[in-house]
Amino acid sequence: MKKKNRKIKRLSVFPGFGLSLGFTMLYISLLVLLPLSMIFFYTSMMSWSEFWETIVEPRVVESYKLSFGASFIAACINAIFGVIIAWVLVRYQFPGKKLIDGLVDLPFALPTAVAGIALTTLYAENGWLGQFFSFKIAFTPIGITIALIFIGLPFVVRMVQPVLQNFETELEEASAILGANRLQTFLKVIFPELLPAIITGFALAFARALGEYGSVIFIAGNMPMKTEITPLIIMTKLEQYDYTGATSIAVVMLIMSFIILLFINGMQWWSNKKFMQ
Amino acid sequence: NTKETNQDVTAGDKKKLEILNVSYDPTRELYEEFNQEFIKYWEKETGQKVAIQQSHGGSGKQARSVIDGLEADVVTLALAGDIDEIANTRDLLQKDWQSRLEHNSTPYTSTIVFLVRKGNPKNIQDWDDLTKENVSVITPNPKTSGGARWNYLAAWAYAKEKYHNDETKIKEFVSKIYKNVEVLDSGARGATTTFVERGLGDVLIAWENEAFLSINELGKEEFEIVVPTISILAEPPVAVVDKIAKKKGTAEVAEAYLKFLYSDTGQEIAAKNYYRPRDENILKKYTDQFPEIKLVTIDEDFGGWKKAQEKHFNDGGTFDDIYLPQK
Amino acid sequence: MAGYVGKSTANSEPFFIRFILIILTITFLSIFLILPLIAIFMKAFDQGVNAYLASNADPDALSAVKLTLLVVLITVPLNTLFGIIAAWLITKFDFKGKSILTTIIDIPFAVSPVIAGLVFILLFGAQSLLGQWLISHNIHIIFAVPGIVLATLFVTFPFVARELLPVMQMQGKAEEEASLSLGANGLKTFFYITLPNIKWGLLYGIILCSARAIGEFGAVSVVSGHIRGLTNTMTLHIEILYNEYQFTAAFAVASLMSILAIITLLIKNFIEWKSKIQS
Amino acid sequence: MSILIENVTKTFGSFHALKQINLEIQTGELVALLGPSGSGKTTLLRIIAGLEDPDEGIIHFGKKEITHLHTAKRKVGYVFQHYALFKHMTVFDNIAYGLKVLPKKTRPSKKEIESKVNKLLQLIKLEAFANRYPAQLSGGQKQRVALARALAVEPKLLLLDEPFGALDAKVRKELRRWLRQLHDDFQITSIFVTHDQEEALDVANRIVIMNEGKIEQIGSPDEVYEQPNSPFVYNFLGNVNVFKGRVQNGKLFNGDAELPVPDVTHSENDQALGYVRPHELSIVRNGSLKEAIKATIAHIHTVGRAVHIELKRKDTNQFLEVELTKEEYEDLKLRTGEEVFVKPKHLQIFKGN
Amino acid sequence: MSILIENVTKTFGSFHALKQINLEIQTGELVALLGPSGSGKTTLLRIIAGLEDPDEGIIHFGKKEITHLHTAKRKVGYVFQHYALFKHMTVFDNIAYGLKVLPKKTRPSKKEIESKVNKLLQLIKLEAFANRYPAQLSGGQKQRVALARALAVEPKLLLLDEPFGALDAKVRKELRRWLRQLHDDFQITSIFVTHDQEEALDVANRIVIMNEGKIEQIGSPDEVYEQPNSPFVYNFLGNVNVFKGRVQNGKLFNGDAELPVPDVTHSENDQALGYVRPHELSIVRNGSLKEAIKATIAHIHTVGRAVHIELKRKDTNQFLEVELTKEEYEDLKLRTGEEVFVKPKHLQIFKGN
């Protein structure tokens, strides 16, 4: 007697699927998707050619180069030093380690404008650090990069740290027993394991740096075609009551960031797929 | 203290009268003093208590906030253009708002001067000196800062006179000045900081009232003010945002508030805060502070804000020409 | 001075490499974190302790502190609730579009704070239909506390969820299933089993979320309206002070925020230390 | 409580984890689910517990159909593979949990709970450990706590998923004995999962052997060990020597050997597999070349009174395993490296290859 | 390569993990380190591999002292308990790793590496899996890859830490056999850690039994099983029945029983423990009340030709375990619940309690 059951299938023994799905979707829709849709809505009021002209204007293009370039370099530096810092914080013992570990999150908590002003104080030509350099730091792309390093610093460190903490030391030992030296072990065994975390941290730092405004404008110099970042251009458009112009550039930035995040997620998914199943 | 008065009233009787003055950045001390005087005045006149809320920010941003729904009863901004924008995009006040009060609806004015380092080491006396090759100039970006637009137009006015309206030469002259600009901060305060704190630049182009402020706040011993031969009359206008005031039932008090700026008390307070009062008598009292300069006006020399904005500051305007690679 | 915390001798680097790496770390962090922090405090005390105290006791400063705390008190619980529910949804159930949902949660990290503020202006501003309706009904969202709350919610949105996701994923479902099989209902299971297990991760997320909520500037600046004593948060108050040439006062308030940040970080370290002791 | 499982099917995506499972378990039985990894044992247990919904089929507890009843209402005791103890609760609180979450009306008083938990603590001999946290217990102790926790709610049905999975052989043995006693004392129906053949044979009244989502055989330990009904079961239950070849004239042709086949119900010329357990092989010094297999002794080791001998066939180089008693072994005086003959006493033939 | 370990001591903080370890291992031996959890097996192995530095003592490989030589230079093969395969490398790359990281001068060419790895893949029968990642392998396959990886560098010494820890009984058996063969083929010295008594007895040439950081006994499997030199070893190696009591007049007084003690080198009135393995007990239907123990049969189960019988003593309620051959069992016609008498054939006495 084969009996097909027609009752509604439970999704899981865990309760609250409908409720949590509903709440999550509602919250995300109201708080993220609906507001974000506005920039697409405003942009759509432009014709395609207007849109195109706005986003490829030489000053804007120059600012993309600067923003993407400086963000990329900052994220790279954060990736490299993030790994070193995470390594030192996890593996070594030295006085003041706890303090340093705690301070890593500071850029999240400090108002970005304050950070910008403080960094400018340090790196201006007559600043504490700036005076020791023969070249200008503040008001050049270098200064911008420094501000972006500051605000993105926690991402890589905090992503790599737990992975390193949970790293099976046995893998390192296996490598050592097989005759590898420390550098070989790091490059061939440890680094590949850290890579997903580094990439995620890099992506988040990069995305945040692209959008950063508050801390950068103080140290940027804001010279058109030279040290003008894209978020500043957006602000400029707003000052001219050009909402659609501002949103169209914002759309470009958002889509690029989104693609980067998606790409990173895709890579993660791909590597999981490859190694894990 | 304004703050306490505000709170008193907010907490006080039901028929509370409250107006919001949306202003631009460096008017805080001016209005802090003025509001107290006005509250006293209004209570004496009508027996009503009025509370005044203040908002400060970049002029353009403030205008945008009003357009987007910030319920200002009065706006006291840096540029007529900003108030025009409010009138145009949302019809919150009539298009001819500027003719409703005396002196172009500008109860106080200012002008553009130079701030140089003590002793004026580069011997900067006039606009010509800013075009010299070894002079480094600090001024904010006219695209993001309302004040900076006055700077630009002042330079333009000087060149216009010098080159007798030869547009190419004027442009070349202004362009030379801006080529000397080392840092183009997004706002006036940023520029001042760059000049004062970072020690960058030989000269800061600034509003007269801000130049005084920064000397007073940041060091009388280190800087001095240089007045050029020609400058522009900077007219920060004021207006009642009619529709909002009407809705809130504050039209009367708002109108009175602005009119009070023209009173002796108001003019005196403006002068004390380094704004040039419109009232001749009071201005005379402060001649030490406000030397005479030949001042052009935006209406006469530039055909009003709208035209000036379009010609110089919109995308593709003369300011962009200075920075964009020549085609 | 440079000891090694690892397990085995085979896994340690030569002394000079350890030394160099530690020096590199300290130098890098000094340049990028500690010096800026010192700069802030130096500036804050530029005019002495009294000026410092006065700046922080100014009624505008106090009302800014109050508003900031109010915003934190509203946004952090809301985002915490969301974070828990979203993490529950994503880790306990399988459904289509899960990975997209997870990516969407990341989006606010990638949006410029200025844009984050702007979108709320575009949505609720007087130029939109919704905004006009709101104005005609005298409902104030932007240029009032709700707007500031919304913008802060947006910017701090991913923190708790992001913190909880890996914790709950690692946690697995076994203990909850055990609880259910012992007859406990969903709510009891959540409060007795799930919550105690994720509490440290949750607190960590809450602290990061609070830190960002306190420190947020760009987005809040756009929607605030900057009305003195009403809609200025601490960061906006700092901006205004700065714009009025009151640098010392600006940095005094900023140093107050750094102290707040450092306190949250201390709490976090304390929590981590405690959770280490527990396990 | 008796359990009836009818036509239960479960898929994960396109993967069939369970295929048409039918199983009846009597009240008081102790049934072992045995099978290789991935054969669906856990899935079946989870479906019985209500932690997973079957795609098809129905389940009865006693006379009641409970196919879709929520797990919280089934009142089964479930002991999870990795214990799933509540890490943040003491041993006492872990055991008391099921009582504490009862609805107010049916919940025992605090005192009653306490006395009940204390009784259970006594039963699992962990009275002194009541206030420890799971992290402070050894594997065997954790296991007992998990059991006590499941028993606290007085379930009619106890489900155990690889309860002794990660334990030391000695501890394992102890717990097994303890489980059987417990089961006898409480007279509850129990199903336990294992992939350890010996454990299943040792503990259970009845064994259910699963493979690839299907039930291969159900029977008493003796039945499944002595009369496996498929090569899979033969292979899976303990050690076995396999002879692959062709059946002809009542003989299995394998390598150089021709092994006599007891009952020739098999059609001639069939490819076939002959199965012999190690104790069903004997070693002789001289054998007729055809009926015995020539092999070299590779390894000898003694466990208790059994001697395990590993031999390498001369003809195919394959290994054979023989189990002798100590007496037999000493009689033969076997030594590593020696050449001997191996003879199956009993050969079970299955068709196919 | 022979290994000499002299007076090796190791502490972690204030905890003594190894106390004065002395051990000599001959070239080609396969030695099992056996002991309960926490007894220091892994620590000893790690010290031999150079992963841990001893606090005291010296270690020789052959004639060379290598106590402080860096692990990378010891050229030992080490198989970790949980395999420690490189997750992001394929099976091929895992095995090739040790060759690829050789200094340029001594590194074989790419082709040589390839052919060597392929040979190893053939050896572990995973040719078809060369391009898989560890996550795509079953436990047994992973294990073999870990072994191949260790063998690739042609170590003179192979160290294995619980190599079969987490595996299925059947897979385990297979791998054991394979390991022994490998060991014989390559003639390398091997030390492997286990906590499974049977495994140690099955695989090793010699067994080292450890307890609390000390070596309890060293000997061949037969030696340690048949002649344990301490109660600990007796207890630890497989099943044993313990009789606790007082020795008087050549008898052990235990419960109601008076069990004859073979050699009375023990002083009278001593508290003592008597140990009997299950196969050293016999069951009789009638017994003199004093020399035998009255007990009820609690459980019977058969594995192969052995029958395990569990009995509950009438006097002390303790459990006894007896192992009979099938023939003996069938002769006696025992049934669960029956009352019988149990008699030790051989009683090993240790002093103390």
Ligand SMILES: Nc1ncnc2c1ncn2[C@@H]1O[C@H](COP(=O)(O)OP(=O)(O)OP(=O)(O)O)[C@@H](O)[C@H]1O
């Ligand atoms: N949630 C799931 N999603 C997809 N496949 C699943 C899921 N749960 C189990 N499976 C698959 O179903 C099959 C049976 O799994 P199950 O856990 O029942 O095996 P098992 O017999 O308990 O094995 P083991 O001895 O390894 O525990 C496995 O192949 C497993 O991969």
Ligand SMILES: Nc1ncnc2c1ncn2[C@@H]1O[C@H](COP(=O)(O)OP(=O)(O)OP(=O)(O)O)[C@@H](O)[C@H]1O
């Ligand atoms: N790095 C360490 N720090 C402190 N104690 C340690 C460390 N490594 C091992 N120990 C302790 O030393 C003792 C011996 O550990 P070891 O790992 O050698 O045991 P084992 O015999 O291998 O046990 P198992 O069978 O559980 O693997 C244990 O009590 C363990 O807790």
Ligand SMILES: [Mg+2]
């Ligand atoms: Mg399972």
Ligand SMILES: [Mg+2]
């Ligand atoms: Mg170990």
Ligand SMILES: O=S(=O)([O-])[O-]
């Ligand atoms: O200060 S921002 O967050 O807007 O950069």
